[in-house]
Structures are given as structure tokens and as C-alpha cells.
Amino acid sequence: MNSTSRFLPRRLVVATAVFGLLFTTLSAAPLKVAYSDWPGWTAFAIAEQKGWFAEAGIEVEMLWFEYVPSMDAFAAGQVDAVMMTNGDALVTGSTGAANVMILVTDYSNGNDMVVAQPGISSLKDLKGKKIGVEIGFVDHLLLLNGLKKAGMSESDVELVNTPTDQTPQVLASGQISAIAAWQPNSGAALKAVAGSKPIYTSADEPGLIYDMVAVSPQSLASSRADWVKFIKVWDKIVAYLADPKTRSDGIAIMAARAGVDPAEYAAFMSGTQLVSLKEGTKFMASKSDGFDSVMGSTKIADEFNVANEVYAESLDLGSYIDASLMLEATGM
Numbered sequence: 001m002n003s004t005s006r007f008l009p010r011r012l013v014v015a016t017a018v019f020g021l022l023f024t025t026l027s028a029a030p031l032k033v034a035y036s037d038w039p040g041w042t043a044f045a046i047a048e049q050k051g052w053f054a055e056a057g058i059e060v061e062m063l064w065f066e067y068v069p070s071m072d073a074f075a076a077g078q079v080d081a082v083m084m085t086n087g088d089a090l091v092t093g094s095t096g097a098a099n100v101m102i103l104v105t106d107y108s109n110g111n112d113m114v115v116a117q118p119g120i121s122s123l124k125d126l127k128g129k130k131i132g133v134e135i136g137f138v139d140h141l142l143l144l145n146g147l148k149k150a151g152m153s154e155s156d157v158e159l160v161n162t163p164t165d166q167t168p169q170v171l172a173s174g175q176i177s178a179i180a181a182w183q184p185n186s187g188a189a190l191k192a193v194a195g196s197k198p199i200y201t202s203a204d205e206p207g208l209i210y211d212m213v214a215v216s217p218q219s220l221a222s223s224r225a226d227w228v229k230f231i232k233v234w235d236k237i238v239a240y241l242a243d244p245k246t247r248s249d250g251i252a253i254m255a256a257r258a259g260v261d262p263a264e265y266a267a268f269m270s271g272t273q274l275v276s277l278k279e280g281t282k283f284m285a286s287k288s289d290g291f292d293s294v295m296g297s298t299k300i301a302d303e304f305n306v307a308n309e310v311y312a313e314s315l316d317l318g319s320y321i322d323a324s325l326m327l328e329a330t331g332m
Contacts, residue, residue, distance in 0.1 A: 052121035087301030094311035110203035111271030118195030129177035132162035146200035207291025284323035290325035
């Protein structure tokens, strides 16, 4: 919904004295946010539909994309913010699209997975076989983490670079032995091939993939107070989905946004661990190494990106993570 359609009816009926105030509202540019079909981000459709951004005193224009095009839109300056993983925030930044992560919405808890053909029961069974995965993206990192735990390395398998939204079709073609993808693509792959199953998921390594809201430094500088209000709305979304009285309504809104059956979508929810502001603030503010902090996880993602020549040298990670807005929003 754009700003014109929200306010035009009022413009036709209000008195001239009120028009000046309304014009002021219309002149204020909305926060433009690109989001895609990951459950932790689709949840923002609830706030949009319920009018919670307006209640918070901000105008937000949520723009729906496929994942990669959402980052392309951000890089092109078409939006102020984009929802992406902590690792992909680095990749996006390395291409010149500077960004600052200001909110952690969730961590993947099973929705990112390696799905294998029938008869394959473990990563070790994939030795010498082809795996479809989008090279350099988070599920490539997930796969490498799994291979390492299984005592293997990337050289033990043959990776086939595959756009994530095409992984279901590629698995169904029978030309590869497994794919690595996130929901709803991983679920679609499971449906596309009878007898296929997940053999390694993000639930095996919580914190490997944090899901974030990242904004441009320019927007953060000019609209910091509005972004704090945006962050506060997130807690309302989490509470709505946690309440048994409203959870099904929230999931129905998310399912409609993603174009997935509500019952099917409900099954995705456990694989995305939504975090409240207080929980997320701890992950954001911590400087510890390892997967229990955004910084620790991002360091690992940075090492992965350099090792895979996504970019040449480690980035200044401190410039990508700003916990101060979440701290302000929670009063911690």
C-alpha cells in the first residue's frame, strides 16, 4: 500500500485547516522496507495488515520481493532497508551497498536444510555426489558446517550452483543427489520428491544463521527515531504469534502473503525461532565468539565469505552491527 492510497480519501473531505497537517504527513517519506518469504520476515505482514506501524507513529511501506531481488533493490537504493541474514548483509556490503544491522528477528532453527534423494540418510552418503546449492549464500555455509561435522570437506562432494528458488525443480529432475535451501523452497523440494528427507538442518547448529533487518547508513542517520519505533513493533508481532488466541490468525496472514496454505505454513514456524526484543538484544549486544551472538556468528560468516572468495579481505564487522537501537527500544 502506498502513501497516496492511504491518505487520499481524507484529503477529499477534510477542511483546509487540517490540510496543512495532512500535507506535512504526506511529505514525510515512508520507511521503505524490502522483505521476502522467510517466515521471520513475512511476519511483518501482520503489522502491515493490523495497522501497527501507523499506531507506532511511523509510515512504513513494505515491499515484497524474492530474496535476492530484495537485496538488489536495496543495493540500487530503491528501499531504505532490507531483511537478510547476517552473512548476506556482509556480502551485500562488500558490493558497495553499505548497511547496518539494527534488529535480529530470529535464528534459523531447522528451516534451512539439506534435502536428499530417497535412500540417502546422512551427509556421509553424499561423498562424490552432486549437491545443488546457491554458492556463497547461507545454505552453502550450512552445508559446509555439516560436512565438517561429518568429517568431510567441500572437496568430497560436487557443488552445483543453483538459485535457491529453483532447488525444488533441480532435485525433482533427479540429476543431483541433494539440495540445500531454506523454507519454503526446502519444503517444496520435500514435496516434489516422494521419499526425500532432510539429513542436516539449521536446528543442528542454532545461531549459524541469524535473520536481520539492515538499513542504509543514510536512513539510519536521518530517521533513527523512526527505526527505533519500527523495532518496537517487532515485539508486538512476536507476542501476537506467541498468544494461542491470535497465533492462527497471524499465521494465516503470513501464509497469504507467501502464497502458501495456512496449515502448511504453520509447519514452518518451529523451524524459525522468533526472538523477542529482550532475547534479540542479548544476541545483538554480545561480543562473544561462536554462535550465541550475532557478532560471533558474523565473524564465522565473514571467514566463510573470504574463504570462498566472495570478497577478498575480512570486513569491519563492527560497522555492520548496531545494537544501540534495540537497547533503546527495550530500555536495557
